[in-house]
Amino acid sequence: MLRFVVRRLLVTVPMVLVVVSLTWGLIRLAPGNFYTGEKPIPPAIEKNLREKYGLDKPWYVQYGKMISNTLHGDFGSSLKYQGQPVNSILKNALPVSATLGLLAYSLALFVGILSGTLAALRQNSRLDYSSMAAAMLGISVPNFVLGPALVLLFSLTWYVLPPALWGGPSHLILPVLTLSGLYMAYIARLARSGMLEVLRSNYIRTARAKGLPERQVLMHHALRGGLLPVVSFSGPALAFLLTGTVVVERIFALPGLGNYFINANLNRDEPLIIGIVAFISIVILIFNLLVDIAYGFIDPRVRY
Amino acid sequence: MNPLQVDVAGRLASVAVAACLLATLGCSSTTRADSSPYFGKAEPPEGQTLRYISGSEPESLDPQVSTGQPEARIYLALFEGLTEYHPVTGQVIPAIAERWEPNADNTEFIFHLRQNARWSNGDPITARDFVYSLRRGLSPALAARSAYLAYYIKGAQAYNEGKGRAEDVGIEAVDDYTLKITLATPVPYLTGLVAHQFFRLVPQKAIEKYGDAWTRPENIVTCGAFKVKTWRSYDRLIVVRDPLYWDAATVKLDEITFYPVEDSTTMMNLYKAGEVDGVYNHTVPYAWVDELRPLRDYMDKPENAVEYYMLNTKKPPTNDLRVRRAFNMAIDKRALAVYRRVVKPLTAFTPEGIYPGYPQPKGDPFDPQKARELLAEAGYRDAAGNYDPSKFPIDAMEISYNTSESNKQTAEFVQAQWKQNLKLTVPLKNIEWKTFLDSRAKLQYSGASRAGWVGDYMDPYTFLDLFSTETGDNGTGWSPPEYVAMLRAANTQQDPAKRYALLAKAEAFLLAAQPLIPLYTNATDWLKKPYVKGMYANPLTLHAWKFVYIEHDRSKWDRDDPPASTN
Numbered sequence: 011m012l013r014f015v016v017r018r019l020l021v022t023v024p025m026v027l028v029v030v031s032l033t034w035g036l037i038r039l040a041p042g043n044f045y046t047g048e049k050p051i052p053p054a055i056e057k058n059l060r061e062k063y064g065l066d067k068p069w070y071v072q073y074g075k076m077i078s079n080t081l082h083g084d085f086g087s088s089l090k091y092q093g094q095p096v097n098s099i100l101k102n103a104l105p106v107s108a109t110l111g112l113l114a115y116s117l118a119l120f121v122g123i124l125s126g127t128l129a130a131l132r133q134n135s136r137l138d139y140s141s142m143a144a145a146m147l148g149i150s151v152p153n154f155v156l157g158p159a160l161v162l163l164f165s166l167t168w169y170v171l172p173p174a175l176w177g178g179p180s181h182l183i184l185p186v187l188t189l190s191g192l193y194m195a196y197i198a199r200l201a202r203s204g205m206l207e208v209l210r211s212n213y214i215r216t217a218r219a220k221g222l223p224e225r226q227v228l229m230h231h232a233l234r235g236g237l238l239p240v241v242s243f244s245g246p247a248l249a250f251l252l253t254g255t256v257v258v259e260r261i262f263a264l265p266g267l268g269n270y271f272i273n274a275n276l277n278r279d280e281p282l283i284i285g286i287v288a289f290i291s292i293v294i295l296i297f298n299l300l301v302d303i304a305y306g307f308i309d310p311r312v313r314y
Numbered sequence: 315m316n317p318l319q320v321d322v323a324g325r326l327a328s329v330a331v332a333a334c335l336l337a338t339l340g341c342s343s344t345t346r347a348d349s350s351p352y353f354g355k356a357e358p359p360e361g362q363t364l365r366y367i368s369g370s371e372p373e374s375l376d377p378q379v380s381t382g383q384p385e386a387r388i389y390l391a392l393f394e395g396l397t398e399y400h401p402v403t404g405q406v407i408p409a410i411a412e413r414w415e416p417n418a419d420n421t422e423f424i425f426h427l428r429q430n431a432r433w434s435n436g437d438p439i440t441a442r443d444f445v446y447s448l449r450r451g452l453s454p455a456l457a458a459r460s461a462y463l464a465y466y467i468k469g470a471q472a473y474n475e476g477k478g479r480a481e482d483v484g485i486e487a488v489d490d491y492t493l494k495i496t497l498a499t500p501v502p503y504l505t506g507l508v509a510h511q512f513f514r515l516v517p518q519k520a521i522e523k524y525g526d527a528w529t530r531p532e533n534i535v536t537c538g539a540f541k542v543k544t545w546r547s548y549d550r551l552i553v554v555r556d557p558l559y560w561d562a563a564t565v566k567l568d569e570i571t572f573y574p575v576e577d578s579t580t581m582m583n584l585y586k587a588g589e590v591d592g593v594y595n596h597t598v599p600y601a602w603v604d605e606l607r608p609l610r611d612y613m614d615k616p617e618n619a620v621e622y623y624m625l626n627t628k629k630p631p632t633n634d635l636r637v638r639r640a641f642n643m644a645i646d647k648r649a650l651a652v653y654r655r656v657v658k659p660l661t662a663f664t665p666e667g668i669y670p671g672y673p674q675p676k677g678d679p680f681d682p683q684k685a686r687e688l689l690a691e692a693g694y695r696d697a698a699g700n701y702d703p704s705k706f707p708i709d710a711m712e713i714s715y716n717t718s719e720s721n722k723q724t725a726e727f728v729q730a731q732w733k734q735n736l737k738l739t740v741p742l743k744n745i746e747w748k749t750f751l752d753s754r755a756k757l758q759y760s761g762a763s764r765a766g767w768v769g770d771y772m773d774p775y776t777f778l779d780l781f782s783t784e785t786g787d788n789g790t791g792w793s794p795p796e797y798v799a800m801l802r803a804a805n806t807q808q809d810p811a812k813r814y815a816l817l818a819k820a821e822a823f824l825l826a827a828q829p830l831i832p833l834y835t836n837a838t839d840w841l842k843k844p845y846v847k848g849m850y851a852n853p854l855t856l857h858a859w860k861f862v863y864i865e866h867d868r869s870k871w872d873r874d875d876p877p878a879s880t881n
Contacts, residue, residue, distance in 0.1 A: 091547065166583060
């Protein structure tokens with residue numbers, strides 16, 4: 011187990027370097043520059059800018075600096091947002107995205123597992139049909155529809171919740187609901203199919219045959235196996251949610267990583283793009299590792 | 315899941331979607347039905363606080379480093395220069411300079427500074443602060459993108475390009491409160507120019523102490539009517555009234571919160587829900603304009619900005635004047651303005667109706683018959699000499715524009731006009747912004763390329779100047795020496811009326827050569843709550859915040875604002 015974890019962690023470093031190198035190359039290929047604005051600038055001023063930011067140096071010097079920055083975990087200063095180190099931007103934006111993502115995912119897990127399990131227990135009942143219909147709806151309605159629809163009802167018709175911005179807990183409700191919709195629906199369907207399969211398996215029949223109360227059969231035996239698909243789904247889903255969700259952060263004008271990321275790309279803000287990409291890839295690698303470790307605990311057949 | 319189940323679930327889902335949509339439509343029609351003259355909630359915030367959406371996240375709070383409008387809106391609260399923009403007209407009013415006098419040929423200006431101006435840390439503001447600020451703005455190491463605005467000042471360009479010395483820049487502190495600016499060419503509009511963010515004062519001590527980090531809220535020193543309280547990126551910037559400001563008695567607001575919001579639907583939601591009191595210009599989505607225009611919230615005035623199509627004068631077929639004129643005459647600008655809803659038609663190049671006393675020339679009128687004749691004359695004709703669209707090299711012509719819904723709509727309209735009037739279907743090409751700028755600057759586009767220009771100062775010259783060099787913002791390849799000479803002659807003119815007449819002559823010359831197709835003058839198109847007073851629809855949509863206040867007395871909401879007293 012320990013060897014497995016150490017090995018996986020060691021692989022993380024070269025993988026992140028590959029990801030940032032590819033990203034760096036793509037930024038080079040994209041036309042324009044961080045200083046190309048609404049009004050083109052005179053060549054002399056452009057020369058001053060290129061000298062100031064080291065863009066006049068050969069590509070391998072710039073590349074080497076980027077790699078060394080990444081290895082040190084210090085991405086330098088944003089080009090667009092003067093005087094703001096990338097690390098402090100990450101530090102400010104991450105809590106926003108993480109709060110949003112964690113709350114949304116907790117809500118999705120709670121509602122999803124509950125309704126999925128109930129649906130599986132009462133297969134073909136009215137409850138099953140209605141919760142699966144709701145899940146189908148949740149999967150098919152994109153968040154850029156769900157978000158504005160919620161805003162229309164709660165903020166513009168009933169005037170009970172703020173339509174956007176970051177502030178108190180009331181500002182969290184609509185974005186969290188919007189964000190969790192899709193995941194809730196997925197989890198409900200995963201939980202339902204997982205549970206259906208497990209409930210028909212031999213070890214559940216054994217548990218029932220030896221006279222365990224239904225509650226214990228469910229909580230101790232069925233759920234563990236039935237929720238495996240949910241666990242494997244959770245790794246990438248959480249990594250994605252925690253590192254910022256572009257659409258929801260934009261609709262609700264939230265100061266999270268997603269908003270920074272999309273603008274960093276539009277602005278060709280190289281240090282910021284590299285910083286966010288490196289950060290997101292680390293988070294994804296770690297969450298995949300956590301999922302693999304969790305398997306070992308949940309599924310007795312998996313051993314490292 | 316068996317097929318039947320899927321079917322049931324699918325049907326339920328579609329019924330639910332339909333129900334939601336119905337509910338949505340129902341809601342919006344009920345809100346429209348109420349007869350309030352205002353859009354959404356109209357309840358003033360407590361006390362004298364204003365919540366304003368200022369646009370994208372500010373790049374920086376350094377007025378010399380950032381170049382955008384979102385920052386400019388904020389700087390009117392935080393930094394001052396020699397002059398300021400009038401809250402109603404956008405013309406010049408005094409700021410730190412109390413008064414000024416130019417010399418005989420507009421090449422030297424003396425500014426007399428007021429003696430009670432202070433920084434937010436209490437230090438007095440003197441002429442030396444202006445000398446420092448300008449030298450810093452021009453220093454090659456700072457690499458300020460707007461530095462070219464100061465190239466009119468003697469020695470400025472050389473210093474900025476690394477060929478001259480800071481000491482040779484034509485700005486001099488005659489004494490503590492007298493500043494002399496010497497220009498390289500006559501610049502009659504200098505006082506309007508120096509209200510631009512690039513010329514606002516920056517604090518020498520803080521910059522020397524903290525370097526790039528001087529704009530962090532804990533380090534920043536400002537000189538405007540307000541000072542920074544908190545700043546959280548992508549969240550909000552809160553500024554509070556500065557009691558040390560020289561004109562603190564005029565300032566009515568205690569606090570302004572600037573929200574960086576970019577999505578216009580989100581802005582409208584915030585505005586309607588009463589979470590913000592005002593938004594910046596061009597923010598009302600088209601679909602909403604007809605509904606909002608009759609309301610008192612809607613701010614509609616022509617702007618110091620134009621929208622036009624550049625024509626590539628170096629590449630066939632648009633290198634032929636007849637072709638350029640034909641394509642211009644085949645567009646009904648009036649119909650375009652009606653279609654675009656929030657704009658005013660434009661046939662000349664400078665915006666119409668915002669420069670009092672400017673005898674603006676007229677461009678070619680809408681005349682499809684003449685347009686076809688011109689194309690026939692240019693060689694696109696059949697044996698009988700009639701215009702023949704099949705002879706036109708349509709592959710060499712396109713309309714390229716930077717990706718945006720509104721640019722697309724305009725391009726589609728122009729395309730339809732050309733199809734209808736010239737029987738030519740010119741392809742449209744949308745390009746991502748930075749790529750687009752590149753293709754325009756290098757004259758790589760074919761035919762027409764979308765362009766917009768926002769004036770740097772309130773004078774026709776800010777538009778006419780675009781064609782005074784072939785590089786930079788020109789984008790058409792057209793810049794004959796006669797035209798440059800006409801502009802120069804206008805600027806050495808002392809008498810403002812005579813100068814305007816000369817500028818109008820240059821504009822007529824430009825229109826006759828048709829390196830561009832004028833489309834429309836932008837309109838302000840923004841919203842403010844009825845209780846926000848002292849904030850006007852001016853051509854710049856830049857508001858001197860010291861005149862703005864919250865009116866809690868409902869009976870005064872619908873009255874016109876009293877004209878601001880601008881000592």
